[in-house]
Amino acid sequence: MKHETIPGATSAAVRSRLSAEGTEPVKSPYLQIENVWKTFGDFAALKGISLSIQEGEFVCFLGPSGCGKTTLLRAVAGLDLQTRGTIHQGGKDISVLPPSQRDYGIVFQSYALFPNLTIEKNVAFGLENTRRSKAEIAQRVAELLDLVGLASQARKYPAQLSGGQQQRIALARAIAISPGLLLLDEPLSALDAKVRVHLRHEIKNLQRKLGVTTIMVTHDQEEALAMADRIVVMNHGVIEQVGTPTEVYREPASLFVADFIGETNQFPAKVLSGGKVALTGTELACAPHGCATGTPVTAVIRPVDVIPHRDGTRTPGTSDAVATTDNLIDVDVREMEFLGGFWRTRLASPRFGDGLLVADFSINAVRRLDIAEGSAMSVELPRDRVLVFPERAA
Amino acid sequence: MGNTIMTTYRAAALAAFATALSASAAFAQTELTVYTSIEAVDLDRYKQTFEAANPDIKVNWVRDSTGVMTAKLLAEKDNPQADVVWGVAATSLLLLKSEGMLEPYAPAGVEKLDPKFVDSSTPPSWVGMDAYVAALCYNTIEAEKLGLTPPKSWKDLTKPEYKGHVVMPNPNSSGTGFLDVSAWIQMFGEDDAWAFMDGLHENIAAYTHSGSKPCKMAAAGETVIGVSFEFPGANAKKAGAPIDIIFPEEGSGWEAEATAIIAGTANLEAAQKLVDWSITKEANEMYNVGYAVVAYPGIAKPVEHLPEDIPSKMIENDFEWAANNRKAILAEWQKRYDAKSEPKG
Amino acid sequence: MTAATLEIPRGRALRTRVSGDDLVKRGLMVVISLYLLVALAAPLYVLLSKSVSTYEFDLTAFELQRSDESATTWSEPKTVATLNEEVGSVITPDQLNTGSDGRLSLTDLYPDFSFRSPVMYRIRGTSDDAAYLVGSELHRGTEWLELDSNTFRRVVIRPSASLGLDNFVAYFSTPALAQSIANSVLMGVISTVLVISIAFGLAYALNRSCMPLKGFFRLVTTIPILVPSLLPGIALVYLFGNQGLLKGLMMGHSIYGPIGIVIGSVFFTLPHALLIISTALSVADQRHYEAAQSLRSSPWRTFWTVTVPGARYGIISAAFVVFTLVITDFGLPKVIGGQYNVLAVDIYKQVIGQQNFEMGAVVAVLLLVPAVAAFFVDSAIRKRQVALLSARSVPYQPKPDRGFDTACFVYCSAVALFILMMIGVCQFAATVKFWPYDLTPSLNNFRFDLMDGGGWGAYYNSIVMALLTAVFGTIIVFVGAYMVEKTDGFAAGRTLFQFLAMLPMAVPGMVLGLSFIFFFNDPANPFNAIYGTMAILVVSTVTHFYTVSHLTALTALNQMDREFEPVAASLKQPFHRLFFRVTVPVSLPAILDISIYLFVNAMTTVSAVVFLYSTQTQLASVAVLNMDDAGDIAPAAAMGMMIFYTNVAARLLHGIVSRLLLKRSQAWRQR
Missing domain, CATH: 1.10.3720.10 (MetI-like)
Known part of the structure; x- marks a missing residue:
């Protein structure tokens, strides 16, 4: 890998990439993106993106709209060429190749099915013109339609199918030519929630079955967490973090990542010595971090990580054996909201100042501990789940 | 000029190529591109009669009205497409002559023609075929309804009783209109002619774009008096129009239809043959079918609905004077009458 | 960051x-x-450069010499310019600007000139390009040419080409030509106001009423697109000319001129205006009307506060389209305009009638100005209208209203009658023997070859x-x-x-x-x-x-x-x-x-x-023009009707082919 040329490269993005690479087995990556920039006039949509993807991996580009994820995908596809930087696929430099000379299949949000061709003609589109016999093509189309479970619809036109069915046809068309790389551009966002969840699994299973290296662009964190082998979190044209779903969820590399993926409680704080931070009204023990004593930081804890206790005592039966009770706080339950799988509570304490702590408790815990609106209780903020980031909360 | 030489050279080369092609196709038949303004009905008759007499030459007509044809010829000044013009107004041919576009040629037998049908230069640049003569078409039915009496002279047309009942061609767009105006100036003298036209203008219902239209309008009752020429009058009468054709007693302006060779033609020999033939007695008899006056004296037979003595009504027409003063006359005419062409209530 | x-x-x-x-x-x-x-x-x-290419008599380009009466001793050679100065500029500066066919006589330079005198003259150019005529004989070059007085009388010099705005100056100083601008604009404005009003009424009736026969009216109002703009002119001659069927309606006014131009323009621009305004009205939002109704707004007030503003971009756009069509159309004023000069006909007159290509180019450039202006205004409006169209709205559904629907029906019938009458009279005139004196049916007018x-x-x-x-x-x-x-x-x-x-x-x-x-x-x-x-x-x-x-x-x-x-x-x-x-x-x-x-x-x-x-x-549409020009109005009407039938047939064929093709290739459109 070429050496980094960005001066002062101390961003979270770079840190996380280096650490991510450190854990990869030594194997040359299938897709290698190096220092890719994309500018539109003075605006930089991509700022020095470098990324390696292994063969067979399912990678999600995740981020808010405008973060550059689609731009990066289109650069990989050759549809909007990057301004600077190189891209290698399978050891071959594809940086400036036109789309037709690259090796990928693509599925768009709009499906882009040819409306005047039948389902089988759509799927066969990429197979014709390739010295395959008609019988071969017909067989391959039948296989593909079987694979996506739509063999019975072969003679229909796209407009006669449902959105989910159309999406599966688009997928079948993209993989018909057995591409080395499958690109999915927000493939599920035009679908109903239920269909979306269903198709998630289908796409993931299909990808596993075919073993095709896949990049999916999405702004839906749930989708990314459920489907990806690795998630590339992007913001403002830089990579914030690369990691497995659990990594980016449990160990966010930046406040942005923590904030974007999952729910957080965020408190302005100041670093104290001895592994502690000071909030407005209290001190908390926290996970290890690299910030110097006295610097202003943001302390973050996820609602699901808050452990409920009955008035100052540990909840019986919890296996969590934390010796210290530093982070044990007495609270009043201000609000409770039933969200189906769990209860979301808003907890007040003088130690949080005017702020409320959001905590998610299981239905079991609520029943067992008799938690109700207006009741008093205590909660523990496990030290290793109290994360500290140098930035100020937005 | 170099440009002209190049053009001529290229034209000659092209023509040689074309000739070679046609020579291999048919045996040595020369094709002539002939520009003309003769009536559409006459085209085939003229072509067949000529080709019967000259089997080795084929005529390819390019026909349009006099104004358009003249414009086309002038536009092609530097790159002439025609070999011969046959049946275009002499005044137009004089314009071409002054641009150096005509090849002077004295056809065999030119001395037999009435001299006013031959260009004044020697050798002449054009030779005439026939003439059309200014005349009035007078709708008797409409006149009767309005209680009008037929005019006898040009000057009669200024009488108040004809107010709004006279139509004449606009000299700025019609050759016939110009020949009327130029004849009036030649007949009456400049001052009297303009005074006459001032009076006439008061009675004019419309100035048309074409010379035959006033007569056809009279024939259809759209107007009572159409200032036009004799030929459309005779035709309209044949078709059943209730009109009389009147030749004003002061005399009539006229225009010759004429033939000329375009300078630089690659088919000079064939072109000369055509011009030779165009002034023969045989050709003039052919013209006589439609035209009462032809260039070959003494052979004209009367045309139906037209008097026999038309030549006596024709004034001495100075084509050269007309051509050289054309611009000034038209400008004056436009200044006097076009600006006042406001809608009349 | x-x-x-x-x-x-x-x-x-x-x-x-x-x-x-x-x-x-x-x-x-x-x-x-x-x-x-x-x-x-x-x-x-090339057109633009032609409009600024001028012709000017260059008096320094010619030299003259004159002998005494014995024709033996000669004066010093002098240029025409010098001679002109000596005699006090008898050739005035404004005489020097001319067209490509300009000619200038030289006899005025000698106040005592007489064509009977034995005095001899010599003329030559000072350069090879200088051209002059003796009679109609073209001469060029620097060789002296000796002429007697009578021949010298026939000498005219020819202009040389240069660049400048003189053509435009000449145009604007010719009242007849400059008047055309005012005439064209006036015709454009009057026709536009009329057409927009009529088309708005039609569009309103077609979109906002429940009157019967809407399809028929839609069909009839597209007829004018299928005929050359000359045809309404011819129809007007037959309807309102001196032998016109409805001449009485003119109350003594002549159809030849502005009245004819305006009526004809209304006829041939109506479909264009109707299409645009109809589109604008058809995207109206039902919710606006419901809101107006709930506010107890009177129908009249609703019309002015909801309907008209909603269609305003359509109206403006249509107005510019109509205005441009009217002032650039040439066929109609040529046929019915009479002595009323407009710009488009001026081009034709200059080019075809007078072979004055430079002046034609000048008029063309002038005609380009309003057309280009209209184009820019229109495209600016179009951009804003797109935003209006793309807004999500509930389509307006008209409700039956007896009185209103009847009024709409009567109005549309009147317009349709007008259109059908124009076409009908052409058809009638084309198939009689000799209008107006012999009305027996005949196909003589279709013998176009004659x-x-x-x-x-x-x-x-x-x-x-x-x-x-x-x-x-x-x-x-x-x-x-x-x-x-x-x-x-x-x-x-x-x-x-x-x-x-x-x-x-x-x-x-x-x-x-x-x-x-x-x-x-x-x-x-x-x-x-x-x-x-x-x-x-x-x-x-x-x-x-x-x-x-x-x-x-x-x-x-x-x-x-x-x-x-x-x-x-x-x-x-x-x-x-x-x-x-x-x-x-x-x-x-x-x-x-x-x-x-x-x-x-x-x-x-x-x-x-x-x-x-x-x-x-040659083309049929031009044949209509030329036949009308030659006074053969009935055959011109006949040819116009042939064009009409051909276009109707083409439309029918297009309809059938579209339907067949769509059935085969667009099966996917049906769900």
């Missing part, structure tokens, strides 16, 4: 390696751009021309629009192309035709060969009607998924496979619309082709 400290590496921006496909696409775009350059931009440039204008050959030529225009025009327009809409990169080329494609809308047909003469009739032009052929007619017609066709194609392509091309590329399919298998079939309705639009307009157009046809390529 740390990202701010990142810096882009130096170097040039990457560019995609050009694939074979890209080369083909760019090649095609270059070809079509070149087409528009050659068929539009270059001729217009008339000026090209006969039946012209009619067949028109059909050939219209077919060629439809076929080639559709191909060029659609491929061009595809390149603009669906090509990546090459942005500068696409912008230029788009500009060129929009330009024809701002160029009146006469201006285009005239510029074609100047451009293509130049022997140095490599395209000179197409002059006088069918090809130049097709090229001019395609160019003249390019913009609307282009916009139709763009709209159709715009509705197509932008990702088709990337998908096809990812599937390693060349673009032409996608183009022929998907793009063309999906756009088929638009393609058919473009071809019928081109066909119908090619059949009816006069202005663009009137300067360009040759004897072998």
Whole structure:
């Protein structure tokens, strides 16, 4: 890998990439993106993106709209060429190749099915013109339609199918030519929630079955967490973090990542010595971090990580054996909201100042501990789940 | 000029190529591109009669009205497409002559023609075929309804009783209109002619774009008096129009239809043959079918609905004077009458 | 943020390696751009330069010598300029500006000149280019030519060419010509106001009432598009001329002139205005009316506060379209305008009547000004209207209202009657023996071969021309629009192309035709060969009607998924496979619309082709003009009706073919 040329490269993005690479087995990556920039006039949509993807991996580009994820995908596809930087696929430099000379299949949000061709003609589109016999093509189309479970619809036109069915046809068309790389551009966002969840699994299973290296662009964190082998979190044209779903969820590399993926409680704080931070009204023990004593930081804890206790005592039966009770706080339950799988509570304490702590408790815990609106209780903020980031909360 | 030489050279080369092609196709038949303004009905008759007499030459007509044809010829000044013009107004041919576009040629037998049908230069640049003569078409039915009496002279047309009942061609767009105006100036003298036209203008219902239209309008009752020429009058009468054709007693302006060779033609020999033939007695008899006056004296037979003595009504027409003063006359005419062409209530 | 400290590496921006496909696409775009350059931009440039090319008598270019009465001793040679000064400028400076056919006599330089005198004269040019005539004999060059007094009388000098705005000065100082500007504008304004009012009423009735026979009225109001603009002129002659059926209605006024122009203009521009305003009214939002109703607004107030503002962009747009059509139309004022001069007819008169090409070019440039202005205003409005159209709204559903519906029906019937009467009277006049004296039925007027204008050959030529225009025009327009809409990169080329494609809308047909003469009739032009052929007619017609066709194609392509091309590329399919298998079939309705639009307009157009046809390529629409010009009005009406029938047949055929094709290739449209 070429050496980094960005001066002062101390961003979270770079840190996380280096650490991510450190854990990869030594194997040359299938897709290698190096220092890719994309500018539109003075605006930089991509700022020095470098990324390696292994063969067979399912990678999600995740981020808010405008973060550059689609731009990066289109650069990989050759549809909007990057301004600077190189891209290698399978050891071959594809940086400036036109789309037709690259090796990928693509599925768009709009499906882009040819409306005047039948389902089988759509799927066969990429197979014709390739010295395959008609019988071969017909067989391959039948296989593909079987694979996506739509063999019975072969003679229909796209407009006669449902959105989910159309999406599966688009997928079948993209993989018909057995591409080395499958690109999915927000493939599920035009679908109903239920269909979306269903198709998630289908796409993931299909990808596993075919073993095709896949990049999916999405702004839906749930989708990314459920489907990806690795998630590339992007913001403002830089990579914030690369990691497995659990990594980016449990160990966010930046406040942005923590904030974007999952729910957080965020408190302005100041670093104290001895592994502690000071909030407005209290001190908390926290996970290890690299910030110097006295610097202003943001302390973050996820609602699901808050452990409920009955008035100052540990909840019986919890296996969590934390010796210290530093982070044990007495609270009043201000609000409770039933969200189906769990209860979301808003907890007040003088130690949080005017702020409320959001905590998610299981239905079991609520029943067992008799938690109700207006009741008093205590909660523990496990030290290793109290994360500290140098930035100020937005 | 170099440009002209190049053009001529290229034209000659092209023509040689074309000739070679046609020579291999048919045996040595020369094709002539002939520009003309003769009536559409006459085209085939003229072509067949000529080709019967000259089997080795084929005529390819390019026909349009006099104004358009003249414009086309002038536009092609530097790159002439025609070999011969046959049946275009002499005044137009004089314009071409002054641009150096005509090849002077004295056809065999030119001395037999009435001299006013031959260009004044020697050798002449054009030779005439026939003439059309200014005349009035007078709708008797409409006149009767309005209680009008037929005019006898040009000057009669200024009488108040004809107010709004006279139509004449606009000299700025019609050759016939110009020949009327130029004849009036030649007949009456400049001052009297303009005074006459001032009076006439008061009675004019419309100035048309074409010379035959006033007569056809009279024939259809759209107007009572159409200032036009004799030929459309005779035709309209044949078709059943209730009109009389009147030749004003002061005399009539006229225009010759004429033939000329375009300078630089690659088919000079064939072109000369055509011009030779165009002034023969045989050709003039052919013209006589439609035209009462032809260039070959003494052979004209009367045309139906037209008097026999038309030549006596024709004034001495100075084509050269007309051509050289054309611009000034038209400008004056436009200044006097076009600006006042406001809608009349 | 740390990202701010990142810096882009130096170097040039990457560019995609050009694939074979890209080369083909760019090649095609270059070809079509070149087409528009050659068929539009270059001729217009030549036209503009022609309008500033002037002719001036150069008095220093000629030298004269005069002998005494014995014809032996000669005066010193002097230039005409010097002589003119000596005699106190008898040749005035304003005499020096002239046209290409200007002539100037020299006898005034000698106050004592007499053509009977034995005095001899010598003349020569001071350069090889100086030209003068003796009689009508052309002379050039520096050789002395000796002439007697009587011949010297016949000497005129010819002007030399130069550049300047003198033509424009001459134009504006000729009252008859300058008056045309005022006349044209007046006709444009009056016709526009009338047409917009009438069309608004029609559109309102068609969209907002529940009257019966809406389909019939829609059909009848498109009739004027199917005939040349000359035909309403002819119809008006038959209706209101001196022998007109309804002459009494004129109350002594003449139909020849502004009244005729206005009525005829209303007839032929009505469908255009109706289409635009109808579209604007049809997108009205039901919710606005419900709101107005709930506020107890009176119908009259609702009309002025909801309906009119909602359609205002449509009205403005239609007004500009109508205004441009009226002032650039040439056929109608030519037939019915009488002595009322307008700009479009002036071009014709200058070019065809007087062979004054420079002055024709001047008028053409003047005609270009309002057309271009209208074009820019209109395109600015269009942009705003798009936003209006794309707003989500609930379509308005009219409710039956007896009184209102009856009023609408009566109004529409009156308009339809007017249109049918105009067509009907032409049909009647075309099939009688000799209007108005012998009304027995006869087909004599259809014996076109006996008339000026090209006969039946012209009619067949028109059909050939219209077919060629439809076929080639559709191909060029659609491929061009595809390149603009669906090509990546090459942005500068696409912008230029788009500009060129929009330009024809701002160029009146006469201006285009005239510029074609100047451009293509130049022997140095490599395209000179197409002059006088069918090809130049097709090229001019395609160019003249390019913009609307282009916009139709763009709209159709715009509705197509932008990702088709990337998908096809990812599937390693060349673009032409996608183009022929998907793009063309999906756009088929638009393609058919473009071809019928081109066909119908090619059949009816006069202005663009009137300067360009040759004897072998006479056209039916021009034949109508020429026959009317020659006074053969009934045959002109007959030919006009032939064009009408042909266009009706073409429309029917188009309808049938569309339906068949759609059934086969657009099965996917039905769910």
